[in-house]
């Protein structure tokens with residue numbers, strides 16, 4: 001079912017400050033900010049060769065990550081994203097296994113222009129899981 005680890009996401013209260021740390025302190029190559037209003041976030045990616053780090057900050061008043069930042073005001077690990085070959089078949093298998101698919105259960109287009117879904121953190125050892133079809 002699972003392919004590669006596409007990215008590990010870190011939610012941050014201030015994206016520009018987080019980018020400066022990664023770029024200036026860690027020497028990382030960071031993409032330009034990408035506003036994703038459908039997802040209520042602005043993101044950048046740090047390409048690591050074997051996977052990516054996604055830094056994300058809230059976008060808009062009712063961002064999906066606002067609650068997370070209330071509980072974690074300095075930011076923190078937000079989700080992991082695994083690649084899958086067939087997101088609809090994977091979704092249906094997971095639903096049949098009783099897993100909660102977040103949102104309306106239909107894939108949305110994510111930051112990479114690919115369909116993504118999210119699985120409830122309570123079903124995966126307290127970790128929010130994103131699936132991205134590659």
Ligand SMILES: CC[C@H](C(=O)O)C(=O)SCCNC(=O)CCNC(=O)[C@H](O)C(C)(C)COP(=O)(O)OP(=O)(O)OC[C@H]1O[C@@H](n2cnc3c(N)ncnc32)[C@H](O)[C@@H]1OP(=O)(O)O
Pocket residue numbers: 009036039041043054056064065066067068071077078079081102103109110111112116118120121122126127128130
């Ligand atoms: C797709 C674009 C981009 C990309 O990579 O391409 C992105 O990744 S965008 C990422 C932002 N979008 C999402 O996160 C969508 C999925 N997330 C959600 O639907 C919500 O954030 C949800 C349901 C995970 C949490 O909702 P909320 O913050 O309102 O909190 P709740 O009180 O309902 O949470 C219930 C329960 O889960 C715990 N929780 C919340 N967020 C996380 C998390 N990131 N990791 C682990 N656990 C999380 C929360 O603390 C609650 O636990 P409890 O023990 O009841 O306090």
Ligand SMILES: [Co+2]
Pocket residue numbers: 007009054079081130
């Ligand atoms: Co993500």
